[in-house]
Amino acid sequence: SAQDVTIDNYSVNSFGQVQLSIQAQEGKYYVLHAQHSSTFNWATSMAIGVSGTMVISEPAEAYPLEKYSITEHDISNPEDYDGDGIDDITEFNNMPTDSPFNFADPIDISDGSTSIPDEETFMTLATVNNVGWAPFLDDQLYVKFGILDRDTPEPKVYFINSNTYTIHASFWNGIDATVDGDDSSGEIVFNPSVILPSGVVGTYSFNFSFGDAKNFEATQKTYELLVASMPFLQNNINHFIGQNDEDSHLDNYAADFEGSRIEVVLESDVFAEINYIPFHEAEGYGFFKHMQDLNDTPGSRDIVLYDALPNSLPRVGGIITSVIQTPLSHVNLRAIQDNVPNAYIANPLDNDEIANLLGGYIYYKVENEQFEIREATLSEVNEWYEDLRPTEPQIPVRDLSITEILPLDEINFEMSSSFGAKCSNVATMRTFDLPSGTIPDGFGIPFYYYDEFMQFNNFYEEVQVMIDNSAFQNDINFRIQRLKDLRRDIKSAPMPQWMLDDLQSMHDDFPEGTAVRCRSSTNNEDLPGFSGAGLYTSKTQYLDEGHISKSIKQVYASMWNFRAYEERDFYRVDHFMAAMGLLCHTNFQNEQSNGVGISIDPIYETEDTFYLNTQVGESLITNPDPNSVPEEILLYEDPLQGGGYLVLRLSNLVNPGELVMDQVYLDQLRDFLTVIHDEFSILYGVEGAEGFGVDIEYKVTAQDLLIIKQARPWVSFWANVNADNDLGVTAIVAPQSSSSLGNSELVTATIANQGLNDISAFELELMVDGEFVESITTPQTIQPFDEADFQFSTPQDFSITGDYSVTVSVSHPADEYENNDTLNIVL
Incomplete structure (x- = not known):
């Protein structure tokens, strides 16, 4: 029989989930119960016991300690919590067909499931299917759900295979269910591009059919029953209400949700018109040119506006497209490499403040939430580009000593x-x-x-x-x-x-x-x-x-x-x-798929993941067709995490819910990218350097073989490299501006190696208010991507209140880029 267990410690993890410590035993299992309201107590999670201290959690946001209780049960003589005639251990081990906290009878996965234990199961059940009665579901990946007898002691929760059934009624008929009142039905939508403050990538939203708003009691019961059968969640599910019912919610129910653990999101907030997507945040100057003919070639000082993506692009001053790009398109790779602003702006020429600037010089800045475009002078443009160009000729290494193929x-x-x-x-x-x-x-x-x-x-x-x-x-x-x-x-x-x-x-x-x-x-x-x-x-x-x-x-x-x-x-x-x-x-022909992979995640900046863009057949990732949407996946380095991968976006060239590449190829890519990253980091001398990645191109051939056809360093890691040999003054770290500076202050500056080669025996010079103070020659070696602080030995008198101009310069005979050699601050 069940025994109550003492909770030794209560804490909340970084995802906002409860962590309850107990003294556990092998041969036992433990059920966590939550008192959701005065009349609604329900099991929220189950765990197999280990000998000693054990932590139990649940999928949703943490309640206060007094809301929880834990019971202990014998694995050899298990209980049947939901009373469906199948014991807890059998159902726990048989998810997704069964669920220990769900009275629903088991169903075949082709029809659906009674639990979603992991992301892989969600993907199996999910579809993208535009339907007229719920426009907020258009182009979204979702799983339909239905709950019978919701408000009885025996609620039955079904997660519907949404590739098999388009409407709930067809599902009920398909499983021969008796429906005396569909207490809850709706959809669970996956939002792949949302990254929570906790670091969780991807969120889920459940909505009632048609986006209806319901009272708090009905919504809470639905929420908690769904969550109890979705143990993989990381406090990353909310409740979505459609625009047609927003007023009803706000006027009648919203106050009851305050202080609860159910986050409500409104359609008008979520689907506000997307009219701007920053692809590379930067700024620049140039001549604003509308590229109406893709055969026209822009100049290096042009800021270009494209209505369709060009197949290739020379160096330009900035990029605006009125069509959405992919992060790995040639257009965006060029923007990253050249560090020029690049963004999608919807209907830019409908905005007179933009259209009126065509054919003239502009300043263009892309930021995370907004962009800036204004008129610029020719002198601003000339000064900008002169500062960008290397100060000395660049001589590429060319060894002609190998004379054979x-x-x-x-x-x-x-x-x-x-x-x-x-x-x-x-x-x-x-x-x-x-x-x-x-x-x-x-x-x-x-x-x-x-x-x-x-x-x-x-x-x-x-x-x-x-x-x-x-x-x-x-x-x-x-x-x-x-x-x-x-x-x-x-x-x-x-x-x-x-x-x-x-x-x-x-x-x-x-x-x-x-x-x-x-x-x-x-x-x-x-x-x-x-x-x-x-x-x-x-x-x-x-x-x-x-x-x-x-x-x-x-x-x-x-x-x-x-x-x-x-x-x-x-x-x-x-x-x-x-x-x-x-x-x-x-040459490879008739390949099944092709793609681009990065041995880090440079797009969403998640940790311990690889970023993949894949498309069917020979449809290119780097120069995509305007109507082609590639598959976007984060591949976990750990194959046991989250089913091994997270789908951010499905390709529009395969059947809804399908992946372009089978699991076997994803597993191979994980292994290949790990090896390639580790080996090249050694060869390039950047082991452990933050941000280093390798950009690969891959194909699955007609013969079912995964081929890696190219590898190169990921461009953004090296974006600030202006020359092979380059030292720069990046900061004057001491003294800091203060009203209490004295008459014997020592100046300290940070020198960074921003090139690709070790540099040693360089000279530093200090000037204050335009007067030479001191020079230092140091034998110290600074390696690429590293930095060091150097202190001048001549004390400075900054005791009189006022502004002081402090300038530090670094020089070396081999330094090939002068624009970062000097830093001036006002102290």
Whole structure:
């Protein structure tokens, strides 16, 4: 028989759930009861006993201690709490078919369930189905529920398979239920993009049918019965009321909900018109241009407005789209890489304050809750861009010492200076502990071949003449056409015979009947702080296209794509040291799905998760069709957490409620991303660095094989990297402004290594009110992404009340970026 148990300790966890400590025993199980009202006591959770101190919780918000009681029961002789003829232990072990606190008879999962023990079960039952009678459910993921005999001692709770049944009546007929009065029916909606202050990602909202408002007693009974059979909840479910019944709730019932543990949300608040989504928070200046023709090419100082997403984008000053983007679209990756503002704004030209600024210079700022657009002066624009550009020419590393095409298995990570990071990263992943076939096999063509081809045809000389032309420098349309002419010349130019022979030999080594994918791999893409996404062109050599040199030259020509040239020019990259390598592997056709994954969660910034965007077949994530909605998933590092993954958004190209990728591929991706992240963090020398991630592209092939086809550093981690060697003064930490400063204050400054290489033996200089005070030369080494404080030894007299100008500078002969070398504050 049941025995009452003493509660030793009461506390509340970070999710707001109760934690009750008891002294437990093995061979026992424990039931937590809550006194919800004077007439309503119900079991809220059940736990199997362990020997010693044990903590029991429940799915909803904590009540005060006096509301709880705990009973102890024998596992060998279990009770039947709900009186349905099946004992508690049997039902506990048989969820979701059964539930120990639910009088409902078991039903087949194709019809529904009597409990939802985990998120996986919710996903099995859930659907996206737009219905005319409840517009607030449109495009939402939800599970229907029904409760019979709600207000009797034997309530029966059903979670309906909403893929099988569109309306409640069909479900009742399907299970042959006798309905004498449907006491409660409605839906439970999943809100994947909501992150609670507690850190819980994703919330649930239950509503009565049609969004009706009911009195507190009916709502409370429904809420508590649902929650008792949803043990996976983390105090993350609320009650939704439709707009048509909001006044009824506010006028008649709202006061009764105050002080309860039921959070009420109103449709007018939840579904206020979404007219703004910030994708990358930043600010910028530029010429405001409406890009009505996707074939037009903007300049690097343009702030562009698009009504459809372009397939590629050069460097621009800022981005506005009137269509919703994806976080991993090329457009947003460019915004992140270049740290320019990017947002979706609904119908922006309907706003005269925006429309009237077209064709002029503007200031544009994207923030989390709002954006700012105002007129700007040409002098503001010029000053802004001069500060952004590197102060010195950038010389990309180009090693021409490797003069042969090599199999990927003979290329290592350090060979990126000869083959490009894309090629060397794929080759390097073939050495990781990944299943055979996960990483494509193939060949790398080194920079040497590109350089020899350019010299053989005197293209370097042609490029020099082109760049020196004043029309090329000052007329964007002339520059676009002249680069197009150069690309045409490269595609039609001859290759030396030895090069043709080497390429043919490589091509012959692929299996007969294989189409070969020839992918760009330059020395200025897929690098820390510079992804190069969308700049260069890859080509497939199909079986009927003759010599593979055709595709190789097409890729070489893309070195001179307008957007690539503009990018290098803005960053002062030496065009003559830029080089094109190639990664060649078997082409994949008719894949089941493709996607992009990040070995962290850079979008919602959750911990211990991987971020995935996946779409069906060959529908691209990076350049999505305007009507294509990809599947968005947070993959837990721990496969036992929350069923292993959290679906944030379903693809609109599969059946409602379906996932694009089967569970087996999600489990594989978890393992692959873990290995890839750990290995590359070692190779890049950033082990344990906060924010480091690896961006991968993956496919599930027609042969059911999960392929990783690319890996590169996640761009935002390196967004503030302006040069390989870069020290900056980031703060003057002492003294702080105060009315009590004395006549012997010491100045301390923070110096950060914002580059990619170790830097030591640098000099610091202190000036106060424009007068030189002291310089320090220190032998200390600061590693990339690290910082250190340095104190000057000359005391300063700040005892007289007033303002003091304090300036600290850092210098080093190898420092390649000057704009952060000096910091001035007013003390």
